[in-house]
Amino acid sequence: MAEYPDDLRYTKEHEWARVEGNRVTVGITQFAVDALGDITQVDLPKEGEAVTKDSIFGTVESVKAVSDLFSPVSGKVMKVNDPITDSPETVNEDCYDEGWMIVVEMSNPSELDALMNAAQYEEYLKEQG
Amino acid sequence: MSHGPSSGEPKRTPLYERHVALGAKVIDFGGWAMPVQYATGILDEHKTVREAIGAFDVSHMGEITFRGPRAAEAVQRIVTNDVAKLVDGAAMYTTTCREDGGIVDDCIVYRETADAFLIIVNASNIEKDFAHFRKHASHLATIENLSDQTGLIAVQGPKALSLIAEIAPDAVPPRPFTFRPAPLCGARVTIARTGYTGEDGVEIATPAAKTGEVWDLLLSRGAKFGLKPIGLGARDTLRLEARLCLYGNDIDEEHNPIEAGLGWVVKGKGFVGEEAIAKVRAEKPKRQLIGFKVRGRGIARHGYPILKGSETVGVVTSGTVAPTAGGAVGMGYVPSALAEPGTVLVADCRGKPAEIEIVKGPFYKRVS
Numbered sequence: 084m085a086e087y088p089d090d091l092r093y094t095k096e097h098e099w100a101r102v103e104g105n106r107v108t109v110g111i112t113q114f115a116v117d118a119l120g121d122i123t124q125v126d127l128p129k130e131g132e133a134v135t136k137d138s139i140f141g142t143v144e145s146v147k148a149v150s151d152l153f154s155p156v157s158g159k160v161m162k163v164n165d166p167i168t169d170s171p172e173t174v175n176e177d178c179y180d181e182g183w184m185i186v187v188e189m190s191n192p193s194e195l196d197a198l199m200n201a202a203q204y205e206e207y208l209k210e211q212g
Numbered sequence: 213m214s215h216g217p218s219s220g221e222p223k224r225t226p227l228y229e230r231h232v233a234l235g236a237k238v239i240d241f242g243g244w245a246m247p248v249q250y251a252t253g254i255l256d257e258h259k260t261v262r263e264a265i266g267a268f269d270v271s272h273m274g275e276i277t278f279r280g281p282r283a284a285e286a287v288q289r290i291v292t293n294d295v296a297k298l299v300d301g302a303a304m305y306t307t308t309c310r311e312d313g314g315i316v317d318d319c320i321v322y323r324e325t326a327d328a329f330l331i332i333v334n335a336s337n338i339e340k341d342f343a344h345f346r347k348h349a350s351h352l353a354t355i356e357n358l359s360d361q362t363g364l365i366a367v368q369g370p371k372a373l374s375l376i377a378e379i380a381p382d383a384v385p386p387r388p389f390t391f392r393p394a395p396l397c398g399a400r401v402t403i404a405r406t407g408y409t410g411e412d413g414v415e416i417a418t419p420a421a422k423t424g425e426v427w428d429l430l431l432s433r434g435a436k437f438g439l440k441p442i443g444l445g446a447r448d449t450l451r452l453e454a455r456l457c458l459y460g461n462d463i464d465e466e467h468n469p470i471e472a473g474l475g476w477v478v479k480g481k482g483f484v485g486e487e488a489i490a491k492v493r494a495e496k497p498k499r500q501l502i503g504f505k506v507r508g509r510g511i512a513r514h515g516y517p518i519l520k521g522s523e524t525v526g527v528v529t530s531g532t533v534a535p536t537a538g539g540a541v542g543m544g545y546v547p548s549a550l551a552e553p554g555t556v557l558v559a560d561c562r563g564k565p566a567e568i569e570i571v572k573g574p575f576y577k578r579v580s
C-alpha cells in the first residue's frame with residue numbers, strides 16, 4: 084500500500100478521510116503513526132455524538148506522547164471502531180484499514196473541499212520538514 | 213563532548229553513525245543527538261530488556277574524577293551518601309546538593325583506590341556539576357572532567373551477566389554496585405554492575421575512541437542471547453517501572469532528597485547541604501515524591517496537575533504506560549498529608565480526570 088493512498092483526503096493534523104457517499108471514514112496517517120510510535124490507548128466518541136470540522140473528537144496516546152484527533156468534517160458519528168480501544172496496536176499495524184476510527188455522516192459536504200489530496204499532503208509534509 | 217548545549221547542532225556520541233545505520237529515530241535530547249528508539253519500537257525494546265539483553269548508548273553522561281591523598285574527603289564534601297562505606301571496586305548511588313539542600317544532581321560514585329574516585333553524572337548537568345564540585349572541593353583533590361574522552365554503554369537484562377562472562381570472564385563484577393577493570397578491544401575498560409532499568413546488568417566505561425568497537429562486540433556476541441540496541445524511549449519506561457528518579461523531571465534544585473524519598477542516600481557527614489537537609493528531616497518535609505498507578509484509562513504525564521476534589525495539590529513529574537507491570541504509572545509531588553499509600557487522588561489529564569492511587573515501592577521488581 085502506498086504510504087498515502089490516492090483515494091483518501093488529508094488534514095494538516097494528519098487525519099485521513101475516506102469519502103463514500105455522504106459518509107466519511109476517519110483515521111490517522113502513516114506520518115502520524117510514525118511520529119507517535121507504539122500506540123497504547125485510543126479514546127473515541129460514542130455513536131450518535133456530533134463532531135465539528137477541525138475540533139477534537141478523541142485522543143491517541145502512545146508511549147511517548149498524547150495527540151488529539153481532529154475531525155476533517157462536521158456531522159454525526161455513525162460508527163466507532165471500538166475494537167481498537169482494546170487493541171490499539173492495530174492502528175500501528177494498519178492505519179488505513181483495520182485501524183480506522185470513526186464514520187461520520189456529513190452535515191456539510193462542501194467542507195471536503197478544504198482537505199488535501201495525497202499529492203498535496205505529501206507536499207505539505209515536505210514543507211513541514 | 214561536554215561543551216555547552218547552547219551551541220546550535222546537537223552533540224554526537226562516538227556511536228552516532230551506528231545508531232543511524234541501525235535505523236534509529238534520532239532526537240535532540242538536552243543538546244545531544246540520541247536514539248529515542250530503533251526500528252522495532254519502544255514496547256519491543258522494553259520487553260527485550262526485561263526478557264533478554266538491551267544495549268544502551270549512554271555516552272552522553274559525564275565522568276568526573278577526583279585524585280589525590282584527600283580524594284575521599286573531597287568526594288564526601290560534595291555527596292550526601294557516606295563515602296567511608298566504599299571499598300576499592302565498589303560504587304554507590306548518591307545525590308549532590310546545594311547549601312539549601314536542593315538537589316544539584318544524582319550520580320554514582322566509584323572508588324577505584326583510596327585516592328582515586330570517579331563520579332558519573334547526568335549529561336545535562338556536566339558543566340554545572342563540574343563547577344559545583346570544583347567550587348567546594350578543588351582545594352582537597354585534583355578534579356578532572358573526562359566526559360569528552362569517555363564513552364559509556366549500558367548492558368541490561370536477565371542475560372546480561374552471561375554475555376559479560378563470555379567477553380570478559382575475569383572482570384564480571386561479583387555483586388550489584390561493584391566494578392572491575394578489564395581489557396576489552398585492546399583498551400582498558402571499567403565494567404560496573406550498575407544500571408537504570410530495574411534489571412541486573414552492567415555499565416561499561418570505555419575510552420571514547422574504542423566505544424564503537426566495544427559496541428560492535430556486544431552486538432555481535434550478544435545476538436545469540438537476543439540482545440538488541442535500546443533507545444531513550446524504553447530507557448524511560450524501564451526506569452519508571454523500577455521507580456528510579458529522572459533528574460530534571462522527578463528531582464531538581466527546587467527539591468531536596470528528603471522530599472524526593474532519597475533520605476537513604478543522605479548518610480554522610482560534612483557535605484554541602486547537610487544542615488539544611490537535617491532541618492527538613494527533623495521538621496518533616498511538607499511535600500513528598502510519591503508513586504502512583506492510574507485506575508482505569510489515561511496516562512498521567514509530566515506536568516499534569518494532581519487534584520484533591522477540585523483543588524490542585526500537586527503535580528505529576530513522570531508518567532507513562534508500564535509495559536511489564538501493566539496499566540499506567542507515574543510519580544509526582546503531593547503534600548505529605550496526602551502521601552500515604554492507598555490514598556486516591558485525581559490527575560488532570562488535559563481536562564480529563566483520571567483517578568490515581570498512591571502505591572509503595574517499585575511498580576516492577578525482577579524475580580531474582
